Amino acid sequence: MLYAIAFLLILISGYILSIIRGNLNKRALLWLLFIPFGYGLGLHEIQAPENSSIHEQAGKKNSVVSGIIVTEPYKKKNSWVADLDVANINGLPANGIIRMTVSNGSLEYGDSVRVQGRIEPPRGRRNPGAFDYKTYLWNHGIYALYKQGKNDAVEVLAKGRGNPVVQGVIIPLRVYLRSVIDKRTGENGFLLKGLLLGERRELPEDVKENFRVSGMMHVLAVSGLHVGMLFFIFFQIFTALFIPYRARVLLTIFVLWLYCALTGMSPSAVRATVMGSVILAGWFFERKSYIYNSISVAALVLLVRNPLYLFDVGFQLSFTATVAIIYLYPRLKEMLPGLSKRPAIVQRVGESLLLSIAAMAGTAPIIAATFNQIAFISLLANIIIVPLSFVLLGIGLLLAFFGMVPFLGAAYGTCAYYVTEAINWCVAFFAAVPHGYAECTSPSASVVIFYFLALVCAANLKRKKWARKGLVFIPFVFACICFYSALFISQPLATVTFLDVGQGDCAIVEFPGKKAVLIDGGDNTEFSDAGKDIVYPYLRYRGIRRLAAVINTHPDADHIGGLPYILERVAIDRVADPGFPAQSDLYTRYDSIITALHIRHDTLSAGMRLSLSPECYFDVLSPMPGTEPNSANNASVVLRFVCGKNKVLFTGDIEWQAELCIRNAFDTIAAQVIKVPHHGSTTSSTPEFVKQVHPKIAIISVGKWNKYRHPSQEAIDLYKSLNVRLFRTDRDGAVAVRIYKDLIKATALNQELRASLK
Numbered sequence: 001m002l003y004a005i006a007f008l009l010i011l012i013s014g015y016i017l018s019i020i021r022g023n024l025n026k027r028a029l030l031w032l033l034f035i036p037f038g039y040g041l042g043l044h045e046i047q048a049p050e051n052s053s054i055h056e057q058a059g060k061k062n063s064v065v066s067g068i069i070v071t072e073p074y075k076k077k078n079s080w081v082a083d084l085d086v087a088n089i090n091g092l093p094a095n096g097i098i099r100m101t102v103s104n105g106s107l108e109y110g111d112s113v114r115v116q117g118r119i120e121p122p123r124g125r126r127n128p129g130a131f132d133y134k135t136y137l138w139n140h141g142i143y144a145l146y147k148q149g150k151n152d153a154v155e156v157l158a159k160g161r162g163n164p165v166v167q168g169v170i171i172p173l174r175v176y177l178r179s180v181i182d183k184r185t186g187e188n189g190f191l192l193k194g195l196l197l198g199e200r201r202e203l204p205e206d207v208k209e210n211f212r213v214s215g216m217m218h219v220l221a222v223s224g225l226h227v228g229m230l231f232f233i234f235f236q237i238f239t240a241l242f243i244p245y246r247a248r249v250l251l252t253i254f255v256l257w258l259y260c261a262l263t264g265m266s267p268s269a270v271r272a273t274v275m276g277s278v279i280l281a282g283w284f285f286e287r288k289s290y291i292y293n294s295i296s297v298a299a300l301v302l303l304v305r306n307p308l309y310l311f312d313v314g315f316q317l318s319f320t321a322t323v324a325i326i327y328l329y330p331r332l333k334e335m336l337p338g339l340s341k342r343p344a345i346v347q348r349v350g351e352s353l354l355l356s357i358a359a360m361a362g363t364a365p366i367i368a369a370t371f372n373q374i375a376f377i378s379l380l381a382n383i384i385i386v387p388l389s390f391v392l393l394g395i396g397l398l399l400a401f402f403g404m405v406p407f408l409g410a411a412y413g414t415c416a417y418y419v420t421e422a423i424n425w426c427v428a429f430f431a432a433v434p435h436g437y438a439e440c441t442s443p444s445a446s447v448v449i450f451y452f453l454a455l456v457c458a459a460n461l462k463r464k465k466w467a468r469k470g471l472v473f474i475p476f477v478f479a480c481i482c483f484y485s486a487l488f489i490s491q492p493l494a495t496v497t498f499l500d501v502g503q504g505d506c507a508i509v510e511f512p513g514k515k516a517v518l519i520d521g522g523d524n525t526e527f528s529d530a531g532k533d534i535v536y537p538y539l540r541y542r543g544i545r546r547l548a549a550v551i552n553t554h555p556d557a558d559h560i561g562g563l564p565y566i567l568e569r570v571a572i573d574r575v576a577d578p579g580f581p582a583q584s585d586l587y588t589r590y591d592s593i594i595t596a597l598h599i600r601h602d603t604l605s606a607g608m609r610l611s612l613s614p615e616c617y618f619d620v621l622s623p624m625p626g627t628e629p630n631s632a633n634n635a636s637v638v639l640r641f642v643c644g645k646n647k648v649l650f651t652g653d654i655e656w657q658a659e660l661c662i663r664n665a666f667d668t669i670a671a672q673v674i675k676v677p678h679h680g681s682t683t684s685s686t687p688e689f690v691k692q693v694h695p696k697i698a699i700i701s702v703g704k705w706n707k708y709r710h711p712s713q714e715a716i717d718l719y720k721s722l723n724v725r726l727f728r729t730d731r732d733g734a735v736a737v738r739i740y741k742d743l744i745k746a747t748a749l750n751q752e753l754r755a756s757l758k
Helices: 002-021 026-051 053-057 133-139 164-197 205-213 224-240 245-262 267-284 291-305 307-311 313-334 337-341 344-371 378-402 406-431 445-459 466-488 530-542 563-569 585-596 656-665 687-693 713-721
Strands: 063-069 074-076 079-089 097-102 112-117 142-147 154-158 373-375 437-439 494-498 507-511 515-519 549-551 574-577 600-603 609-613 616-622 638-643 646-650 673-675 697-700 725-728 735-739 744-748 754-757
Touching: 112 142, 133 142, 133 307, 164 245, 164 378, 164 406, 205 406, 224 245, 224 267, 224 313, 224 378, 245 267, 267 291, 267 313, 291 307, 291 313, 307 313, 313 344, 313 445, 337 344, 344 373, 344 378, 344 445, 378 406, 445 466, 494 638, 507 530, 515 530, 515 609, 530 563, 549 563, 563 585, 616 656, 646 735, 656 687, 687 713, 697 735, 697 744, 713 725, 725 744
Parallel strands: 097 142, 515 549, 549 574, 574 600, 646 673, 673 697, 697 725
Antiparallel strands: 063 079, 063 112, 074 079, 079 097, 112 154, 373 437, 494 507, 494 735, 507 515, 609 616, 616 638, 638 646, 735 744, 744 754
16 A cells, blocks of 8 residues: 555656646546556455455354345255355454355345354465466455355344345346246256356356357357347337437446346446447437447446456456457458458458457467467357357347247247257357367466567558567567577476375376376365366466376375376376276276276386486385285385486375385485375374485375364374475465476465475
8 A cells, every 4th residue: 555655646746746847747647646546446455355354253163144145046056155245243343245155045135144153264276277266256355155064053134135126126037037048948048048147057067168168158258249239139129119319328228237237247247338338328428439438437447346357357358358359350351351342241251250360369368378278169150159149149038028928938938949959059069170279378478468569560560660570579589588598597307296186196297398297186076076177277277288197106086086087188198006906986987998098007016117308207116016015005106206316205195014115125215305195194104214215395185174184293293393394285285396406496386385405
């Protein structure tokens, strides 16, 4: 806040000085005044969760929270989710929102409730490139989470305490539209609900994946496309009804804001609605509206409402796509002067293609950074799917008005059903096109800056002389920076990342040139698959398309669970494990996938070596050849990763018996870094073993509040007594160990813990 005050004082001083000199630029000064205002407002929003009384009470057991439900509850599996605007906690006044997950399905918007139990702060990003749920919730003013336990009480104190407009108009209208869509379209109503209500919760996973791969997710996210469709449809309806011009404009504005409220007032919906309202206001007052002014007003409205929207990917994509279309489309059209002479159908297809190219060019860096893919096939898919979506939205509006009329409702419902089928078929078709999309790593800030500079120059080749010079100068500067980085910035020989997969193990060893080895894959439960939710997104984030090896230390579910998903989707040179089979569905699936895909399958035992680069290799320390381990844990593959002068010990889930065998079999097992055996249990990390390894850094891969109570206090005390820097994935998130020639650097994702060794 001091920076904002200081900047404001400087501006005031400049203002006084400019008055004295007589060269005041009021417009420039007005815009500059928004900088400290926005900075101060943003700083207040960022600090609000930390300063909130909700944050102070989070983590305490048996809290009593009272407040009003401010969202319409929705079902998620066997529970109901709603947001509670808190009035007090434990009898003390509080403010902010808590997201509740309860078993009571009778809760409604506007209910005043009292809940008893434990509230928790949301967990932030736990792995590189992963979704930051904490920031997402904070951006929407949600500071804590509550999940009803078996003995926790949820009591309704009063009804009807919400906003009367929302409670009396918006929610009944949503309920009506859902009932009509369900009645007339059956199971195919999910797409129409997405278009009319902005609801995607019912979207089947396979359909959602097809939309993602084909680059058509924007059809499901309420944005300018939907608001523009509604704008056109209703303005034409009001014109056909001979409504006076100005009344027609006002009614259209009303419809747009009603639609925005129906869809939940998302940033993209508000942006499009504000822009549409500004344009219509210009029509009302018979004044020309400037599109960039409309965009600026929309951004200002959203950011004053919540400055943290600036970091919301929906906000970024919405505004970037809009600006890109407005700026690039006319310039792209100038490059095709013959298009206007073509038949009308060719012109429309060509213009649609240019619009898609403009939107993709503008949003490509954000999409690459967020989703690690670029769907080139969307350029063609837009030409077919967007018009079909327009038709479906029109049918949905007819259903809204005539859905309860027997004959008409059935007719429109049948039309909606078949149009939805057509959209699903087209999306599936484009998603299945070979090489229709490309996976990519997240671009750095410098790459994004150079990309946009080059894009502006390319777009102005026919208009500006400086554009040609820029297209030569920008790549030259970029190449110089890359050359400098390669020569003078030291790159690690290898990087070992211990991912936070909850109660399980997973580590990825990366070498220069995108070569990598995966050691274990985390767990697979009814709630999550670590391979799908954590490991695969990380590989995409890092741009790793092929694994030199996948090593499964042993067949326990918390180590092998995520591997089947990876085996099916990533090119793998070979799989290695201890050859200790398990009688489980997970192991059977794991083994059958290896056989079906003809992946090389090796059995590891002590004395073997895996060389993966000139300076790095794995020595296998366990299991001992010719022996029968007494448990799956003691059958674990133990690897000593040697890279230059530095060593990392991967221990799987070995217990004291295997530790004793390793100590007796090898003269030296020293390593600077150790993955603590068996999540820090009481049956492993014997003092003799740990002292012989003599680590300086230890990583415990463990889940928060796990039922085994790992890690044990004995293990923690032992490592601390030996002055070992201890990292824990449940507390610190993923841990990256960067190995240089004579140096090791370990960094936790939350940046609070670091360690360096020479």
